[in-house]
Amino acid sequence: MNKWVVDTCVIIDVLSGDGEFATQSADAIDAKRADGLEIAPITYVELAPSFLGDVAKQDMVLSGLGITCDFAGNRDAVLSAHKAWYEHIQRKRIGVTAKRPIADVLIGAYAMLKGGLITRNEADFKALYPNLTIFNPVSSAS
Numbered sequence: 001m002n003k004w005v006v007d008t009c010v011i012i013d014v015l016s017g018d019g020e021f022a023t024q025s026a027d028a029i030d031a032k033r034a035d036g037l038e039i040a041p042i043t044y045v046e047l048a049p050s051f052l053g054d055v056a057k058q059d060m061v062l063s064g065l066g067i068t069c070d071f072a073g074n075r076d077a078v079l080s081a082h083k084a085w086y087e088h089i090q091r092k093r094i095g096v097t098a099k100r101p102i103a104d105v106l107i108g109a110y111a112m113l114k115g116g117l118i119t120r121n122e123a124d125f126k127a128l129y130p131n132l133t134i135f136n137p138v139s140s141a142s
Contacts, residue, residue, distance in 0.1 A: 003036035006067055008046045011039070014065070015050050029065055037067040044069045045081045045102060053086035055079060074110070081109035084128050097127065108132060 006029065012018075013025035029037065039047075039062070051058040062069070071078050085105045091097040104121070108129045111117035116133035119125055125132055 003038045003068075004032045006037050006039050006043070008039075008043045011043070011047060011062075011065070011067070012050060015061070029067075033066045037065070039067055039069050041069060041071055041074065041078045042102065042106065044071075044078055045085050045105065048082045048086035049089040053083060055082060077106070077109045077113050080112055081105045084109060088128060104128065 009021075010025040010028065013021040014029065016022070018025075044058075047058055051061070069078075081102075085102060088097060088105065104124055105128060108117065108125050111125075112129055112132055116135060117125060118135045118137060120136060120138050122134050122136045122139070125134060
């Protein structure tokens, strides 16, 4: 058996002490720890608000649970997305911004590292990554 991938909700159950699911989720992590536990990079990003955007704290807690994350050479993009997602959630909680799909956060983070993004949703990405170079095929078409 390869490693077990732990979903975001299971980790949040444990972190929040959820009355309905915390015990079962913690027991599942304990039961499978010897086989190896890992989270997907998207889960790493989704957890940002649970740790108030503190990467060091998040890494420490995940390590304590025996959970790793394989960034597949994309650690910088994942950390950029982590920061953007946390900041977005903070703005959303105070009613300053609308709901934003996490996929856009990851796409924008990757585009920041690579140099630019081609998208028709320029405003969405500029809100997340103000310094991102964007080519809008609609507004740039002649």
